[in-house]
Amino acid sequence: MAQAKLQPVRGTHDLLPADCRRHRAVTDATRAVAERYGYGEIATPIFEFTEVFSRPLGETTDVVTKEMYTFVDRGGDSLTLRPENTASVVRAVISNGLFNELPLKYHYAGPMFRYERPQKGRQRQFHQIGVELIGPSEPEADVEVIAMGADVLADLGLADRVTLEINSLGDPASRAAHRAALVAYLTPQAERLSPDSRARLARNPLRILDTKDEGDRRMLDGAPRLDQFLNSESTAFFAAVRRGLDRLRIAHAVNPRLVRGFDYYTHTAFEFVTEHLGAQGTVIGGGRYDGLVAQLGGPDTAAIGWAGGIERLAMLLAVEPPAPRAIALVPIGDDAEARAQELAHGLRRAGFVIDLGYRGNVRRRMKRANKIGAKAALIIGDTELAKGIATLRDLTTGDQSEVPLDGLAGALGAYR
RNA sequence: GCGGGUGUAGCUCAGGUGGUUAGAGCGCCAGAUUGUGGAUCUGGAUGUCGCCGGUUCAAGUCCGGUCACUCGCCCCA
Numbered sequence: 001m002a003q004a005k006l007q008p009v010r011g012t013h014d015l016l017p018a019d020c021r022r023h024r025a026v027t028d029a030t031r032a033v034a035e036r037y038g039y040g041e042i043a044t045p046i047f048e049f050t051e052v053f054s055r056p057l058g059e060t061t062d063v064v065t066k067e068m069y070t071f072v073d074r075g076g077d078s079l080t081l082r083p084e085n086t087a088s089v090v091r092a093v094i095s096n097g098l099f100n101e102l103p104l105k106y107h108y109a110g111p112m113f114r115y116e117r118p119q120k121g122r123q124r125q126f127h128q129i130g131v132e133l134i135g136p137s138e139p140e141a142d143v144e145v146i147a148m149g150a151d152v153l154a155d156l157g158l159a160d161r162v163t164l165e166i167n168s169l170g171d172p173a174s175r176a177a178h179r180a181a182l183v184a185y186l187t188p189q190a191e192r193l194s195p196d197s198r199a200r201l202a203r204n205p206l207r208i209l210d211t212k213d214e215g216d217r218r219m220l221d222g223a224p225r226l227d228q229f230l231n232s233e234s235t236a237f238f239a240a241v242r243r244g245l246d247r248l249r250i251a252h253a254v255n256p257r258l259v260r261g262f263d264y265y266t267h268t269a270f271e272f273v274t275e276h277l278g279a280q281g282t283v284i285g286g287g288r289y290d291g292l293v294a295q296l297g298g299p300d301t302a303a304i305g306w307a308g309g310i311e312r313l314a315m316l317l318a319v320e321p322p323a324p325r326a327i328a329l330v331p332i333g334d335d336a337e338a339r340a341q342e343l344a345h346g347l348r349r350a351g352f353v354i355d356l357g358y359r360g361n362v363r364r365r366m367k368r369a370n371k372i373g374a375k376a377a378l379i380i381g382d383t384e385l386a387k388g389i390a391t392l393r394d395l396t397t398g399d400q401s402e403v404p405l406d407g408l409a410g411a412l413g414a415y416r
Numbered sequence: 417g418c419g420g421g422u423g424u425a426g427c428u429c430a431g432g433u434g435g436u437u438a439g440a441g442c443g444c445c446a447g448a449u450u451g452u453g454g455a456u457c458u459g460g461a462u463g464u465c466g467c468c469g470g471u472u473c474a475a476g477u478c479c480g481g482u483c484a485c486u487c488g489c490c491c492c493a
Contacts (some may be wrong), residue, residue, distance in 0.1 A: 007483090007485095010484080010485090020424065067492090083492095084492090084493085095419065114493095116490095116492080117486070117488095117489090119487060119489095120486080122491095122492075126493065128493060130493095174475090200488095224458080271493095279487085279488075280493075282492070283493070284493075285492075286452085306493095307493060308421090309492090311493080312493060313493090328453095332451055332452095334452090361451080362452055362453095363449075363451085363453080364451090366454095369453060370450095370453035377453075379452070381451055383451080391451095391452085393452070393453085395453065398453090398454090400452085
């Protein structure tokens, strides 16, 4: 380190070309799957008025109370960098008055921001892919959305590294009844709860269900369970979702402790989880959010969706996505040097990947061609120019041949 | 916000109990090969030892602080 290090902001990272290729693998797979399901891409601003997030996420959730990047702009408005994308998408649907075009089917990819302590698979600027299906209240919609997640993971080659967990939070009435029973059960023995869970008892009691504290877990053995409080509609809905998954042969396990942090979730909650990422095992998480549209001021509208962490998915990829392999142009001498640029331009216009090294002798340029993984080297010196040809060296086999400069693109067809 | 670990070359890391010019492998540069990569050999460059302060005749090494990274908790993708 020759000088004081210029650091990126904590929790942010530069994505160098190899990192970008991994991210691209994830976003390309998502886009391809989403388009097969008839979902169109949507891009909303990365910041919104603060209320867009603070209202629907729940004033008591950690994301709102301590993790938002909120600032006042020069006009005096309180703005927030989006901590997640669902609220923004719903806001866009309301802003654009799209409710006579239901169902709406969207997918997206982009950066999100949360002021958290970074650790493996967690950053302050991170990237998510996601899908939203707005309108249908039928369980088939839940099945479709979950199937899309499974397809993305399968296309990324992650099917055997990830499992699907699912649960139902029920409709608002079921959820409220369970909450009341849970608080009634835990309050008398609150002193024995861990400090974290004691705080959650008042703030967000549902979250106590997935505590990692051993003592808490023992106390929860006799606690009211979510599924005992589902009313008949909620029970039937959950059963229909599960039947649909079975029909599509999408393996899933019911996890009664699976709950979602954001207040707007109802009914189905699900996560695709992995054992391979340490403490942050969730790679895709989502659920039904029937109350959100109305909460943001739109008409009462059902909706379901999920978001996936691009960094987490990229870390799981078993194979490094390959860089495009070039043809390296190796000119020798001033005449060839002048000609190389022109040739490179023509070949690039014809669809070839061409690398120019700009300096060094033949040996040095051949070394570079090898290092960047070029398929072939096209050597042009005075000898070649005099004969109107180029020397083509296949860098995989080492075979060398002559190709005419006239109609070069045709002669290089195999290396496109 | 809380707890643990770690900061030495571009990268991965050695450097018992303080003691001259701080090392290795990989990578990089040059040469062996005036127009031919991968393999081999030879040579070379590169460090405010994260930063600030303290103890000491002497600090990469000990002490304090600070910053960063990392793993975990909370929470989440």
